[in-house]
Amino acid sequence: MLKQKLVLALAATFVVTGAAYAQSARDYISVVGSSTVYPFTTAVAEQFGKGSKFKTPKVESTGTGGGFKLFCSGVGVQFPDVSNASRAIKKSEIETCAKNGVTDIVEIKIGFDGIVIATSKKAKPMALTIKDLWLALAKEIPEPGTGKLAPNPFKTWKDANPDLPASKIEVLGPPPTSGTRDAFVELVMDHGCKEFAAIKELEKVDEKKAKAVCQTVREDGAFIEAGENDNLIVQKLVANPNALGIFGYSFLEENLDKVQGETINGVVPNFDNIADGKYPVSRPLFVYIKKAHVDVIPGIKEFIAEYTSEKAVGDEGYLSKKGLIPLPDAQRKQVSANANSLKTLAP
């Protein structure tokens, strides 16, 4: 009896507090999404909280996909207002959003993030190309001559390209749940495999198979999934000079005394090369805003203004100090104009 009453009382409390909460509007902005964009959005949120009369937004680190799932669940104070993404929103996600009544979405492209392939400073630099990387990391590669697909036989970098050193292929990278991994697959693996005639042939016959061949990373120990924590990969590289690591540019910038970024197709991963678009492995980062919340939750317009201001995303803005590569001037102006006029994505 006592227990039953307790349970009933508890259930009643939830309903009452829940209802009370739903009635009282949330007075802070709620942000969810990518852990890659998290360090940038949090910096903006903090500046925004200090420099305005509004409360500091709450920024959750849920991953890009998880963020969109929450973002697209509906309109109302219990749903987030902003979603961080390390890739553009997918068509399927726009559809889910629309199904739940989230139709007007404002997109802000905040800048670029370079993905670097780095080694310990003790290691000799390697001049890698996207083709070498694909040959070293793909699960199946076309046999020279016949072009038939066979399991990747390469043990050392020299096997993949005679100009490279004869050290073991050992690459530490993020797991498939990570946006960095998605970007690496898209920017390196997808491009690397297109350099082979056999794959191009296959693409004409069976596009799906070709895509799988391009994107599947080998599972025999040459590619090691080292978790989402980029600091951990840096530490492992220091301990193992033979290994290569894949992580975001901001971690290279903070650890230049320990690791060096390898050149890809002859381009050094540095601020200027990524900003110019010369460095091939870089991706844009985005922030999405629910337009329906703009006048409901206080401060969203001002938050957009802060996020698109020169002092945040400009060439010398505080985000560039945190490792974000700014957009080119003209594009930045365009993005800022679109965002501040709340121009929504075309459905």
Place this chain on the structure above:
Amino acid sequence: MNKPTPAAVPAAFSRDIKTIVNAGLQRRHAAERRFRSYGLIAISLGLLFVVLMFANIIGKGYPAFWQTYVQVPISFDPAVIDPQGTRDPVAIESADYAALVRAGMRRMFPTVEGRTELRALYALVSSDATYELQRRIHQNPALIGSSQEIWLLASATVDTLVKGNIDRALDETERPIKDNQIGWVDKLQAAGKIEKQFNTILFSSGDSREPEQAGIRGALMGSFYTLLITFLLSFPIGVATAVYLEEFAPKNRWTDLIEVNINNLAAVPSIVFGLLGLAVFINFFDLPRSAPLVGGLVLSLMTLPVIIIAGRAALTSVPPSIREAALGMGASKLQMVGHHVLPLAMPGMLTGAIIGMARALGESAPLLMIGMVAFIVDVPKGIMDPATVLPVQIYLWSDLPERAFVERTSAAIMVLLAFMVLMNGLAIILRKRFERRW
């Protein structure tokens, strides 16, 4: 086994057994010594890892308890703070305090010129310096017009340099701090204008993206509110369940089923409780995301089985004679439990509860689902405010690129470990002081 008495066995034969036993004896002693040394090795390995872990964390974390400050001559120029001379609090609040900091830095190094050089000079102090001046004027408007030497928070890179964590021998491009900045810091140090003070910010402020301004107070308060809810819910319900199951419930198939289920629940991975919390408390009851209330509810689901199991064990250890004596004196069953059994079992129950709470304190996985893995600057003031908890704060800091967060991560781990040790210590004291042996 037959035991031959020496008299019954011929002398030669007995000598034979003796030699056999003696020969085997050495082997048996050796086996025992080996077994003991395996045990010793296992224990010392365990201890070694504990010591290594502590040495690593404390070695990395203790510098975080000190923070570098720079003494800057600030003149609270009325022309900047209050140009109209109205002393209007709103106008004073929004004055350009950054200009005062910049002027102070220039006063210390009058020869520095040029935009990039000056930017590098201003970067020596934290962006918090501006707000520090604002706070001081807010507290004491009489300061306007005066000039003072004020200790301002140094930036994280200066802090890292002063703590010796930046290799000066490296090339300028590989360091986060430039040669000219190192020169200025050295000059300031020689003049005694750089000082390490106890890092009160670490304990007094919430999270920040600037390492020198980041603190764990928000996470500590979040942990406090979450555990408060967990305790208030799981302890009474856990104790009531244990008492009912142990003292009142009939022994039948239903209670067996419940018992098996409770034992199973204790082994369910914590992330599952997070998913459950998301579905029930947030999606169904519409409770806010990231609130300690929901965190506490989820963690109490996780802690309940632990408390119930420990509670039942404590109840069974109370001898039946106590119950029989109470009943024999005419006590009702409720009086017997309430006056005699429960007080005697309470130390054991509390121990179980504290160990369950210590586990809940270290939990982060289920909180991801309910939105407590978040950047929250404002220190939570209640169970409905967005909050994060200590282990989550550690996880979030460990994933940030800035080098200065490494020591703060370790410092936060030290604080978490201190609370764990405290709670487990309390559990041991309770057990030692109040437990009765029968």
